[in-house]
Amino acid sequence: MDLDAYIATHVGQWRRLEELVGRRRLSGAESDELLDLYQRVSTHLSVVRSSSPDPSLVSYLSALLARARHTATGSRSTSWSDAARFFTQTFPAALYRTRRWWLATMIGSVVLAFVVGAWAVRHPEVFTAQMTRAEIDAYVNTDFEHYYSEYPHHEFAPLVWTNNAWVAAQCIALGVLGLPVLAILAQNVIGVGIAGALMVSHDRGSLFFGLILPHGLLELTAIFVAAAVGLRLFWSWIEPGPRSRLDSLAAEGRTAMAIALGLVVVLFVSGGIEGFVTPSGLPTWARILIGVVAESLFFAYVFVVGRRAARAGVTGDVAESDQPATAPVAA
Structure with a gap:
């Protein structure tokens, strides 16, 4: 086969397909033309591969067909604009939309931690039942403080980040069952309360x-x-409202995944603070101030950026065009 003649014969179709692929929007006729050209160029690629395999031409046609396939199927690669949209609209809107749930969880957990701590201070046998006197002395005088400086900063920060991300992932992944989430949350809250009580009872x-x-x-x-x-994921199928249980669970599941992705970044920030600020030589007031500023920025992110996105109609779910069709459910 004369490759040059073959190229001269079909290059116009290749360029036309490349032109259609490069457009942001296609009319109905152009979409049909793109599909027709996709099939034709696929045949051209097969002919070139079998008759006169030219590496550069094969590479060009393969890339062109890949781009055409993405355009035809509606799929697209993630871009910086997608990431910016996620952190300025999707994630904060999802946080704002679920604010009543996590604020109630926060308040209840903090109250529980202080109740457990106050009870443990008045019942020191809680500590002696789990630790020997020597272990208590070591924990209070050295171990608790040294925990934050035991590893180099650059190793400790990723360590706590992955640990906290794992706890958060468990809470979301097991959310559909409900009770495991309460168990994980209670375990962490009670642990903090008892640790605080132990330190407070020894004037630390x-x-x-x-x-x-x-x-x-x-x-x-x-x-x-x-x-x-x-x-909330658990409640979505217990009380689905006007949607079917499956549709309700699917919608909340997509929002949960968006929040899970965003929390990776939030926990990365807290891990960096724990790895570099907490064990640093800064005065106590300065270290606490950094924590307060980080927390304040998070709340501003939710109640300023998130509220603005929510009022603009962003729910934290994927775009409607990407959602599966759902049928209404009779009340």
Whole structure:
């Protein structure tokens, strides 16, 4: 086969397909033309491969067909604009939309932690039943503080990030079952309450709060959000409203995944604070101030950026064009 003649014969069709692929929108006639050209160029590629395999031509036609396939099927690659849209609209809107759930979870958890801590202070046998006197002394005097400086900063930050991300992921992944989320949340909250009580009962309360608050404000908020999202996911099929249980669960599941992706970044920030700020030589007030600023920025992100996105109609779910068709359910 004369490759040059073959190229001269069909290059016009290739260029036309490339032109259609490069357009942002196609009319109905242009979409039909794109599909027709896609089939023709596929045949051209097969002929070139079997008769006169030219690496550069094969590569060009393969790339062109891949782009045409993406255009025809409506799929697209993720771009920086997608990421910007996610963090300025989808994620904050989802947080704002679920605010009542995670604020209630936060308040209830903090109250439970203080109740457990107050009870443990008045019942020191709680500590002695789990630890020996030597272990208690070591924890209070050295171990609790050294935990934050045991590893180099650049190793400790990723360590706590992955640990906290795992806890948050469990809360969301097990949310459809409900009770496991409550168990995970209670375990973490009670653990913090007992640890605080142990330190306070040995006059080390200022050290405890000085080390917990810088990173703990944002970190625990992220865990509370994850737990609340898991519980909302559970409630979505218990009380689906006007939708079917499957449609309700699917919609909340998509929103839960959006929040889960966003929390990865939130926990990355809290992990960085825990790895670099908490064990630093900064004064206690300065470290706590950094934690307060991080927490304040998160709330501003939700109630300013998130509220604005929600009022613009963003729900935290995927775009309507990407959602499966749903049928209304009779009340």
